[in-house]
Amino acid sequence: VAEAMAARKRQIHEIYISLDTQAQRVTDIIEKSKIRHIPVKRLPLQQIQSLAGRDAHQGVAARVSPYPILSLNELVSHVMSRSTRPFFLLIDHVVDPHNLGALLRTALCVNVDGVIIPKDRSANPSPVVSKTSAGALEHIPLAQVANLVYAISELKKIGTWLIGLDKNGSQSLFGSDLTGSIGIVIGGEESGIRPLVKKNCDFLAFIPQSGPVSSLNASVAGGVAMYETFRQRYK
8 A cells, every 4th residue: 555655557446444452553554644645544454354355465555556566668658758768577477466576576676667468367466466566567658459469569669588488498698688678578387488488588597506496486587587687787
């Protein structure tokens, strides 16, 4: 809720706070709500749980407008107006909202300029994703597309190199040049990047590893790739 207020991307209709919640961060939310004339209601804990639809919450909820999803053209225009060497993250059919949230949290930390996800067979930017991302979803520009291959072709037109993460890739991620205009493509939890998406990447890179486990979790692999990109670009 605090990050949604800070990002100012959504309209916040009303904020609900548990009667027994007195944390300083909640006090800050109340003060900012007064400044912006957002109604605040104190409710019993059980009502907060009912509104949130879950027991795992911090005693604060908000009724807000839907998340403002961008079109691909809007995202590209936004990114190109701000960066000379854009850094995109493309997430191919990650269906677990917790994995999507974790990826978005890392993306915000490493200055990813924009995130692209498919409209179908993918976790949507839901309240669970926002919470798992620790509010990062509220800040990061995100586009949903009908066809990820089309999105890749459009990114190539603006000089972006697309690098797919694949354990059978042709080169190590750590030996790849990630300093220019790039898009990192992360595959889904079960089967990784789909064949046609993989075919349209400029190259496939693997993350070196040892031990008996054959692959990394999608959000962990994405985190490694994003931080290696961040290291190369800002060392």
